[in-house]
Amino acid sequence: MQNFASLAPDLFALEISGLVKRFDRLAVDHLDLTVRAGEFYALLGPNGAGKTTTLRMIAGLLRPDAGTIRVAGVDALADPVAAKHVMAWISDEPMIYDKLTPQEYLEFIAGLWDIAPELAAPRAHELLHWLDLLPHAHERCEGFSKGMQQKVALAGALVHEPQVIILDEPLTGLDAGSARQVKNVLRERVRSGGTIIMTTHILEVAERMADRIGVIAHGKLIAEGTLEELRQQAGDKNAGVVGGASLEDTFLALVTEQAEAA
Amino acid sequence: MAQPGTALWFAQHESRLAWRDWLATMTAGRRERLPRALIAIAVFVVFMHFVAYWMVGRYANAVADKETLVAISASVLLSWFLMVSQAMESTTRAFYARSDLDLILSSPASAEKVFAVRISTIALPMAMMALPLAAPFIDVLIARGGWRWMGAYGLIVAMGATATALAVGLTVVLFRVTGPKRTRLVAQIVAAVIGAAFVIGLQVTAILSYGTLSRASALQSQTAVAHAPGLGSIIWWPARAALGDGVALIGVLALSFALLAAIIALVAPRFGEYAVTTSGAALSPAGNGRRSVIFRSRSQRGALRRKEWTLLRRDPWLVSQTLMQMLYLIPPAVLLWRSFDDGNGAYQLLVPVLVMAAGQLAGGLSWLAISGEDAPDLVATAPIPASFIVQAKIEAVLSVIAIVFAPLLAVLAIASPWHALITCGGIVIAAGTATSIQLWFRTKAKRSQFRRRQVSSRVATFAEAFSSIGWAATAAVAAANLWLAIAPGLVAVTVVAGAWLMSPRPKPA
Numbered sequence: 001m002q003n004f005a006s007l008a009p010d011l012f013a014l015e016i017s018g019l020v021k022r023f024d025r026l027a028v029d030h031l032d033l034t035v036r037a038g039e040f041y042a043l044l045g046p047n048g049a050g051k052t053t054t055l056r057m058i059a060g061l062l063r064p065d066a067g068t069i070r071v072a073g074v075d076a077l078a079d080p081v082a083a084k085h086v087m088a089w090i091s092d093e094p095m096i097y098d099k100l101t102p103q104e105y106l107e108f109i110a111g112l113w114d115i116a117p118e119l120a121a122p123r124a125h126e127l128l129h130w131l132d133l134l135p136h137a138h139e140r141c142e143g144f145s146k147g148m149q150q151k152v153a154l155a156g157a158l159v160h161e162p163q164v165i166i167l168d169e170p171l172t173g174l175d176a177g178s179a180r181q182v183k184n185v186l187r188e189r190v191r192s193g194g195t196i197i198m199t200t201h202i203l204e205v206a207e208r209m210a211d212r213i214g215v216i217a218h219g220k221l222i223a224e225g226t227l228e229e230l231r232q233q234a235g236d237k238n239a240g241v242v243g244g245a246s247l248e249d250t251f252l253a254l255v256t257e258q259a260e261a262a
Numbered sequence: 263m264a265q266p267g268t269a270l271w272f273a274q275h276e277s278r279l280a281w282r283d284w285l286a287t288m289t290a291g292r293r294e295r296l297p298r299a300l301i302a303i304a305v306f307v308v309f310m311h312f313v314a315y316w317m318v319g320r321y322a323n324a325v326a327d328k329e330t331l332v333a334i335s336a337s338v339l340l341s342w343f344l345m346v347s348q349a350m351e352s353t354t355r356a357f358y359a360r361s362d363l364d365l366i367l368s369s370p371a372s373a374e375k376v377f378a379v380r381i382s383t384i385a386l387p388m389a390m391m392a393l394p395l396a397a398p399f400i401d402v403l404i405a406r407g408g409w410r411w412m413g414a415y416g417l418i419v420a421m422g423a424t425a426t427a428l429a430v431g432l433t434v435v436l437f438r439v440t441g442p443k444r445t446r447l448v449a450q451i452v453a454a455v456i457g458a459a460f461v462i463g464l465q466v467t468a469i470l471s472y473g474t475l476s477r478a479s480a481l482q483s484q485t486a487v488a489h490a491p492g493l494g495s496i497i498w499w500p501a502r503a504a505l506g507d508g509v510a511l512i513g514v515l516a517l518s519f520a521l522l523a524a525i526i527a528l529v530a531p532r533f534g535e536y537a538v539t540t541s542g543a544a545l546s547p548a549g550n551g552r553r554s555v556i557f558r559s560r561s562q563r564g565a566l567r568r569k570e571w572t573l574l575r576r577d578p579w580l581v582s583q584t585l586m587q588m589l590y591l592i593p594p595a596v597l598l599w600r601s602f603d604d605g606n607g608a609y610q611l612l613v614p615v616l617v618m619a620a621g622q623l624a625g626g627l628s629w630l631a632i633s634g635e636d637a638p639d640l641v642a643t644a645p646i647p648a649s650f651i652v653q654a655k656i657e658a659v660l661s662v663i664a665i666v667f668a669p670l671l672a673v674l675a676i677a678s679p680w681h682a683l684i685t686c687g688g689i690v691i692a693a694g695t696a697t698s699i700q701l702w703f704r705t706k707a708k709r710s711q712f713r714r715r716q717v718s719s720r721v722a723t724f725a726e727a728f729s730s731i732g733w734a735a736t737a738a739v740a741a742a743n744l745w746l747a748i749a750p751g752l753v754a755v756t757v758v759a760g761a762w763l764m765s766p767r768p769k770p771a
Contacts, residue, residue, distance in 0.1 A: 059639075059642075059643045060642065060643055061639055061642050061643065081645045081646065081647060082645070083645075084643055084644060084645035084646075085645035087643065088643070089639060089640075089643040091639055095636075095637035095639050095640040096636065096637060096640075097569070097573060097636045097637060098636060099572070099573050099576040099577070100569070100572060100573070104572065107557050107558075107565075108565055108568070108569045109640075109644075110557060110565075111560045111561075111562060111564065111565020111566075111568070112562055112565050112566070112641070112644040112645075112646060113644060113645060114561075114562055114645070117557035117558055118557075120557050121557040124557070140576075156640070
């Protein structure tokens with residue numbers, strides 16, 4: 001795997017400022033967010049808080065109404081192609097083709113991201129091996145379970161070695177085994193210098209894996225920090241909880257507080 | 263509402279679903295487009311009445327002599343073959359659609375009743391689909407020849423019933439013979455071949471014996487009339503029914519419904535069983551086994567094009583449709599071969615046929631390639647300009663057209679360079695406009711959903727067909743006289759411009 005030590009340590013993988021997106025109502029409301037390179041960042045929030053909208057704008061799938069997005073130093077709105085080169089997007093619905101085999105899918109993605117075949121082929125083999133997909137490498141994806149499909153999509157995202165991986169609820173509908181494989185691959189990615197930004201409803205995943213956690217409600221970042229820092233922010237609400245509040249308590253406290261304030 | 267659990271109750275449920283499905287098809291999922299769709303239908307129906315008046319008006323007072331019976335039987339048989347082909351499509355879809363099957367089979371209701379209703383409701387859309395096409399002809403005949411032609415409406419119902427019965431029977435036989443895994447593809451191909459074979463067979467016979475491309479000429483010929491059975495034969499019942507013979511109509515209707523009832527009684531108890539086996543088939547891996555894919559060096563466009571080709575090739579529905587269109591190219595090919603040595607004349611006929619086929623094939627391919635994208639977010643997040651994605655799809659489609667038509671054009675060029683040049687121009691324009699129309703009306707959907715809910719816009723389908731016909735006519739006239747071609751050319755341009763105006767795409771300023 002490629003090493004990202006060459007990146008300046010102070011470089012931000014993602015810098016968002018003043019991001020606004022309005023549909024029928026304001027979905028993202030002047031959001032500011034920064035994620036350092038090599039960080040595992042989890043984005044939490046109640047349903048409809050604007051998490052997915054934010055991530056889709058970062059991935060270049062939605063055009064914001066206002067604000068700036070910089071991915072690994074590249075202005076993603078001015079030069080989307082350059083930004084997409086260093087990014088991978090994984091949604092809860094695996095973005096695969098029923099009629100392609102995993103191997104063909106990876107070849108297609110390598111072609112799209114313009115990766116030389118001599119680099120892509122061994123990498124694809126390694127990823128398929130890693131995710132236990134080698135026995136199915138030449139079967140069409142149409143018969144795969146959701147977990148296998150999501151693993152194929154993950155292999156696709158990793159085959160071009162992105163610096164920033166953006167995941168929207170990647171563990172939805174996965175069994176314990178597949179979920180663990182996905183989590184392991186993501187951890188490994190962070191260890192070798194990659195940046196991961198992920199939304200999840202599974203608070204335990206955020207608690208265990210994330211370096212930093214951001215909480216979004218009504219399109220705004222209402223709290224941010226390590227689990228410990230979040231606990232302190234929600235401190236007075238959890239005064240009665242013995243032995244340190246879980247992320248669930250903290251999260252609910254923060255979101256309720258925000259709702260009351262609103 | 264009927265008593266829950268009864269056949270009538272299920273019929274209400276099924277017809278509500280069918281109605282909403284139809285509505286969604288007509289309006290492409292948007293309610294506010296319903297008035298526009300209705301106007302389009304009305305215009306089409308009025309237009310068809312004129313066409314019908316011109317085509318069949320003079321036959322209104324036909325008597326049941328042998329020539330009339332042969333002619334009516336031939337048209338009935340042709341339409342019936344197409345109905346069987348359509349019904350096979352619907353049957354396979356009913357077998358493989360898994361949306362509510364698990365719900366029905368896990369409920370305490372009688373699955374047999376549900377499936378009996380479901381099989382009968384395959385027949386209904388058959389008749390519904392045939393009616394708007396046949397009604398103008400029948401109306402004209404009624405207006406000019408009297409109420410006796412009402413029998414033709416009864417005949418259409420009977421045709422729907424028998425076509426469904428035969429299609430369900432055939433599909434079940436295929437299930438037994440080829441197994442659930444292959445049936446879908448095989449059934450689609452069989453449906454395509456049934457739809458096309460009869461027409462093509464007639465054309466090839468006609469070409470070989472008379473050197474013309476008219477599909478009815480073989481059946482109208484004196485030989486056919488002379489060899490046909492006597493006037494009293496049961497074979498003429500359908501034709502007699504259309505002509506208003508009450509006894510024949512009742513007989514045909516009774517036989518048709520008896521056949522459908524028999525098939526339902528045979529198949530309905532096992533329908534659930536068949537449908538359940540398809541779920542296993544859908545999940546079992548279909549792959550190309552041991553072949554290892556070597557990563558090849560390609561441009562980004564190349565990777566996109568290659569993906570499109572692979573997906574087009576692996577789409578059983580598309581393969582069957584394309585196969586059908588290719589089958590229609592056999593008669594012109596035979597004609598080309600036949601007239602290769604006797605020189606002139608026949609090339610004139612080839613020009614419009616080839617142009618029309620190119621337009622239709624391009625339309626079918628580009629509809630699937632442009633509107634069907636399983637992973638839109640993936641290609642949208644790829645580091646490529648957005649224009650690349652559509653361009654690669656168009657390139658993939660047009661290169662298929664080039665591969666199909668180049669050999670035919672090459673042979674034609676040896677025989678008559680002028681005709682080849684006109685045809686080539688026609689093919690380029692027809693394929694180009696068909697692709698553009700699909701581009702203007704494009705939707706976003708997963709390919710697997712394409713057959714479940716037909717997402718293609720009706721306006722697009724008709725515009726595409728009419729523009730293909732228009733360009734074919736233009737090319738045909740141009741081959742004879744370049745200047746005269748301006749008139750049909752203008753008509754074709756009008757059709758395309760109309761499609762563009764009606765398209766939901768944001769117009770470039």
